[in-house]
Amino acid sequence: xxxxxxxxxxxxxxxxGGSLARDIRKxxxxxxxxxxxxxxxxxxxxxxxxxxxxxxxxxxxxxxxxDLIIVGTPVRLIPQQILSLLPHVKQGAIITxxxxxxxxxxxxxxxxxxxxVFFVGGHPIAGTEDSGFExxxxxxxxxxxxxxxxxxxxxxxxxxAVENFWKAVGANVVRMDMQTxxxxxxxxxxxxxxxAFSLVNAVSDMESTTRQILQYSAGGFRxxxxxxxSDPVMWRDIALMNKEHILHAICFFEKSxxxxxxxxxxxxxxxIERFFQKSHDTRRAI
Amino acid sequence: xxxxxxxxxxxxxxxxGGSLARDIRKxxxxxxxxxxxxxxxxxxxxxxxxxxxxxxxxxxxxxxxxDLIIVGTPVRLIPQQILSLLPHVKQGAIITxxxxxxxxxxxxxxxxxxxxVFFVGGHPIAGTEDSGFExxxxxxxxxxxxxxxxxxxxxxxxxxAVENFWKAVGANVVRMDMQTxxxxxxxxxxxxxxxAFSLVNAVSDMESTTRQILQYSAGGFRxxxxxxxSDPVMWRDIALMNKEHILHAICFFEKSxxxxxxxxxxxxxxxIERFFQKSHDTRRAI
Numbered sequence: 001x002x003x004x005x006x007x008x009x010x011x012x013x014x015x016x017g018g019s020l021a022r023d024i025r026k027x028x029x030x031x032x033x034x035x036x037x038x039x040x041x042x043x044x045x046x047x048x049x050x051x052x053x054x055x056x057x058x059x060x061x062x063x064x065x066x067d068l069i070i071v072g073t074p075v076r077l078i079p080q081q082i083l084s085l086l087p088h089v090k091q092g093a094i095i096t097x098x099x100x101x102x103x104x105x106x107x108x109x110x111x112x113x114x115x116x117v118f119f120v121g122g123h124p125i126a127g128t129e130d131s132g133f134e135x136x137x138x139x140x141x142x143x144x145x146x147x148x149x150x151x152x153x154x155x156x157x158x159x160x161a162v163e164n165f166w167k168a169v170g171a172n173v174v175r176m177d178m179q180t181x182x183x184x185x186x187x188x189x190x191x192x193x194x195x196a197f198s199l200v201n202a203v204s205d206m207e208s209t210t211r212q213i214l215q216y217s218a219g220g221f222r223x224x225x226x227x228x229x230s231d232p233v234m235w236r237d238i239a240l241m242n243k244e245h246i247l248h249a250i251c252f253f254e255k256s257x258x259x260x261x262x263x264x265x266x267x268x269x270x271x272i273e274r275f276f277q278k279s280h281d282t283r284r285a286i
Numbered sequence: 287x288x289x290x291x292x293x294x295x296x297x298x299x300x301x302x303g304g305s306l307a308r309d310i311r312k313x314x315x316x317x318x319x320x321x322x323x324x325x326x327x328x329x330x331x332x333x334x335x336x337x338x339x340x341x342x343x344x345x346x347x348x349x350x351x352x353d354l355i356i357v358g359t360p361v362r363l364i365p366q367q368i369l370s371l372l373p374h375v376k377q378g379a380i381i382t383x384x385x386x387x388x389x390x391x392x393x394x395x396x397x398x399x400x401x402x403v404f405f406v407g408g409h410p411i412a413g414t415e416d417s418g419f420e421x422x423x424x425x426x427x428x429x430x431x432x433x434x435x436x437x438x439x440x441x442x443x444x445x446x447a448v449e450n451f452w453k454a455v456g457a458n459v460v461r462m463d464m465q466t467x468x469x470x471x472x473x474x475x476x477x478x479x480x481x482a483f484s485l486v487n488a489v490s491d492m493e494s495t496t497r498q499i500l501q502y503s504a505g506g507f508r509x510x511x512x513x514x515x516s517d518p519v520m521w522r523d524i525a526l527m528n529k530e531h532i533l534h535a536i537c538f539f540e541k542s543x544x545x546x547x548x549x550x551x552x553x554x555x556x557x558i559e560r561f562f563q564k565s566h567d568t569r570r571a572i
Contacts (some may be wrong), residue, residue: 187492192506194546195485199478200565202542206473206535220478223509229569232562239550239558249492250547256488260480261536264525272525276518279486283515 004161005029009066011036011081013046016098016124017072018136021051023169026138034062042133063088068165071097076237079108082119091116094158096165098124100185101241102149102178110153118158121149121178123185124171131231142170149178186245191253193235194246196227290447291315295352297322297367299332302384302410303358304422307337309455312424320348328419349374354451357383362523365394368405377402380444382451384410386471387527388435388464396439404444407435407464409471410457417517428456435464472531477539479521480532482513 008030010017017035024030035043035052036059043055056062063069063085073081078099089095095118099105102121113119124146146166150159163173176184203221239246263271294316296303303321310316321329321338322345329341342348349355349371359367364385375381381404385391388407399405410432432452436445449459462470489507525532549557 183492187489188507191489192485192510195481195510195543196506197562197565198543198546199481199539200568201561202535202539203473203477204564204568205542206469206538220482220513221474223513224478224481225569227506227509228562228565230562230566232559232566235562236555236559240553240555243550243553247547247550249488250543252492253485253488254543256491257481257484257536257540260484261533264529264533267526267529269522269526273518273522275487276483276514276516276521278490279483279514280516280518282486282490283511 005067005165007032007034007065007067009034009036009063009069010052011069011071011085012073012077013037013042013052013133013136014072014074015131015133015135015140016126017070018046018051018133019126019138019140020070020072020169021046022136022138023141025051027168029165029168030068032065034066036063046133059085059088064090066090066093068161069093069095071095071099074234074237075099075101075105075241078105082109083112086112086114086117089117094118094120094161096120096122096162098122100189101238102147102181104241106149106151106178110151118155120154120159120162122162122166123147123149123181124166131234139170141166144171145174146171147174147176147181149176149181151178182242182245183248186242186249187252190238190242190246191249193227193230194239194250195253196224197235199224200228291353291451293318293320293351293353295320295322295349295355296338297355297357297371298359298363299323299328299338299419299422300358300360301417301419301421301426302412303356304332304337304419305412305424305426306356306358306455307332308422308424309427311337313454315451315454316354318351320352322349332419345371345374350376352376352379354447355379355381357381357385360520360523361385361387361391361527364391368395369398372398372400372403375403380404380406380447382406382408382448384408386475387524388433388467390527392435392437392464396437404441406440406444406448408448408452409433409435409467410452417520425456427452430457431460432457433460433462433467435462435467437464468528468531469534472528472535473538476524476528476532477535479513479516480525480536481539482510483521485510486514 008024010021013021013035021033024033033052035046035055037043038057040057046052047055054062071078071081078097082095097105100123102123106121109119124141124144126140126144148163166173260275263275294310296307299321307319310319319338321332321341323329324343326343332338333341340348357364357367364383368381383391386409388409392407395405410427410430412426412430434449452459546561
């Protein structure tokens with residue numbers, strides 16, 4: 001596999017962007033890496049560590065040379081970041097992102113792509129609770145899935161180039177349409193977070209009456225609090241950006257809980273056991 | 287602390303009963319340990335390992351000598367086990383249990399206690415997914431909470447004796463009335479399990495349409511499947527035995543999820559963030 005990029009720009013050196021800079025450098029995937037971000041301190045630090053060759057807080061400086069531009073900012077900022085960097089990129093440049101919601105990003109970005117500049121949506125499945133440059137590390141994407149979400153207007157050469165880039169950092173690339181991506185991650189990731197946040201709040205509301213609940217955070221509750229400790233701002237943005245799919249997944253969940261509740265009300269031991277057994281068996285299927 | 291028991295009987299050598307046998311032997315908390323259970327193979331094995339001195343599958347043999355009788359059978363069997371052992375115990379014997387639901391057990395047992403035989407309800411907070419004698423180990427209760435649930439009719443000497451026993455195996459003893467216990471554990475343990483079972487089933491129902499969901503079991507979902515892999519029969523029994531408190535806890539949860547859902551429908555980013563932040567902060571409070 002030959003790497004087609006001589007100059008890669010990374011916008012946002014957080015967990016994903018920082019880890020990519022480490023991999024690109026370590027594996028020699030580009031001659032030059034330029035970092036863009038809001039914090040001169042972090043960018044200086046990344047340059048001092050040799051992870052980037054140049055940096056700027058302004059897209060007007062140095063973006064013109066980039067062949068591949070990876071946007072790794074917080075998910076809600078991705079569309080506006082892409083739109084504001086477009087005036088500064090060269091013909092033939094490929095832009096990709098790492099946002100965990102795809103439809104909202106694709107729909108805001110694709111209609112504005114100039115001729116000869118290409119966008120490919122992506123979502124590497126790596127990193128959950130920890131975030132920021134401090135948590136970044138080489139090899140983060142190794143053997144992890146990376147979803148790419150081409151549309152009818154995606155350039156096939158650009159798609160292959162982005163897929164090859166992710167393969168080069170060790171990821172298993174999966175192509176998926178953006179709606180399917182957003183539905184799957186609503187179920188597998190966003191719904192569990194919504195449920196965990198709601199559960200922790202419900203139990204702490206009960207706590208105001210009993211006052212003792214949180215002392216005995218044994219068994220199940222602890223696992224939920226771990227998920228519910230995820231970044232509130234990031235999850236607010238995901239909730240808003242993948243709204244329809246998340247509401248759809250919540251409906252499925254409500255039906256499921258309602259069924260269990262009715263079985264408990266009815267003292268229907270046989271159905272309760274079957275319900276729990278089904279869930280028990282699903283784990284084995286994974 | 288002097289140990290007041292020369293002969294301890296353990297009914298049910300599962301995770302809890304087996305671990306107690308190990309601790310009693312190791313710490314020398316009784317001269318004689320007798321094991322009762324359904325499986326001669328397991329009892330023979332425990333005797334071969336030196337954990338029990340004698341065993342029987344019938345309460346008519348050897349229970350008469352026991353000063354302390356610990357009932358560690360699956361929770362739904364505890365009341366009937368206690369009632370059926372009563373004709374065979376001596377005057378002054380103390381009976382305790384390890385059931386994770388207390389009101390249903392206490393109410394079935396207490397009215398039938400003969401004069402001069404004492405019952406003290408208990409619930410050591412130890413062990414979750416793994417179960418059975420094979421998973422038992424010495425030191426399981428060290429620094430873990432053990433709740434005892436005295437009532438107005440509990441004998442104070444018996445209560446102290448049971449509390450001292452749990453302290454001797456390293457547990458932090460907490461006195462609590464049985465209703466409070468059942469409400470707290472409905473919130474902290476039973477509700478998270480009901481929610482996890484429901485979530486895993488909901489996502490696997492979605493899977494029948496998308497077919498791909500379970501392949502990407504990243505982030506949140508994996509934690510849920512771990513909880514939802516708990517023993518279906520044990521959790522069926524808990525659901526039935528702590529029905530009212532669990533339904534109460536589910537109501538709290540439904541209100542919490544409903545509030546979040548409405549905030550998402552309304553695109554109310556400020557409230558969503560506040561909701562997630564509250565949950566985030568609760569973890570820190572633990």
